[in-house]
Amino acid sequence: MSDSETKYTLTLNEEQARILIRALDLYSRIGIGQFEEVAQVYDRGLKLDLTTRDRIRAGLNIAKVEAGHPVNGSYGIHNEKVDDEFRVAYDLQKVVRHRLAWDHQPQGGMGVHFDTPDQSGSQPLATIVKV
Numbered sequence: 001m002s003d004s005e006t007k008y009t010l011t012l013n014e015e016q017a018r019i020l021i022r023a024l025d026l027y028s029r030i031g032i033g034q035f036e037e038v039a040q041v042y043d044r045g046l047k048l049d050l051t052t053r054d055r056i057r058a059g060l061n062i063a064k065v066e067a068g069h070p071v072n073g074s075y076g077i078h079n080e081k082v083d084d085e086f087r088v089a090y091d092l093q094k095v096v097r098h099r100l101a102w103d104h105q106p107q108g109g110m111g112v113h114f115d116t117p118d119q120s121g122s123q124p125l126a127t128i129v130k131v
Contacts (some may be wrong), residue, residue, distance in 0.1 A: 011131065012109035014100070017096055017099075017100055018027075018100070019098050020092075020093075020096055021093050021097050021100070023054055024089045024090070024092050024093035024096070025093050026038070026041060027086065027089045028077065028086045028087070028089045028090040028093065029074075030031070030075055030086075031082055031083060031085070031086025031089070032074045032075045032076065032079070032082050032086060033064060033067070033069035033073070033074035033075050034074045035060040035061070035063055035064040036057060036060060036061075036064075036068070038056075038060055039053065039056045039057045039060055049111050075116060077090050077120055078120065084121050084122050085120075085121075086121075087120040087121030087122070088120075088122065088123045089121075090120050090121070091117065091120050091121050091125055093117060093128070094117035094118075095117050095125055095126045095127070095128055096128055097113050097117070098113060098114070098116070099128045099129075099130065100113075101113035101114050102114065103130055104118075
């Protein structure tokens with residue numbers, strides 16, 4: 001059996017699923033060049049002072065440019081310059097957030113969380129079931 005045929009089951013509680021969504025979102029955003037998202041994670045968690053926040057953002061802007069991204073822009077997830085791994089992470093995020101959205105509002109709602117996930121990466125979409 002090849003790596004792509006091997007299957008795994010992961011059981012999460014709702015808070016763990018939310019953290020997984022945030023982690024996958026951050027990873028896929030970094031992959032498309034939204035390095036500034038890292039600063040927001042630190043700012044949210046540590047309540048940084050303005051000077052520290054600005055220094056972190058400046059360092060991330062340098063890293064962003066060094067990685068080939070414009071300071072004030074990023075690639076779209078489907079851009080040919082984006083590695084497939086980031087697309088797969090984005091797909092995983094969409095599948096998990098879709099499940100949580102429908103679990104919270106079985107009648108449905110407005111917003112992308114309720115849209116049936118589409119495949120962006122090379123891997124088939126993951127499946128998730130409520131247990």
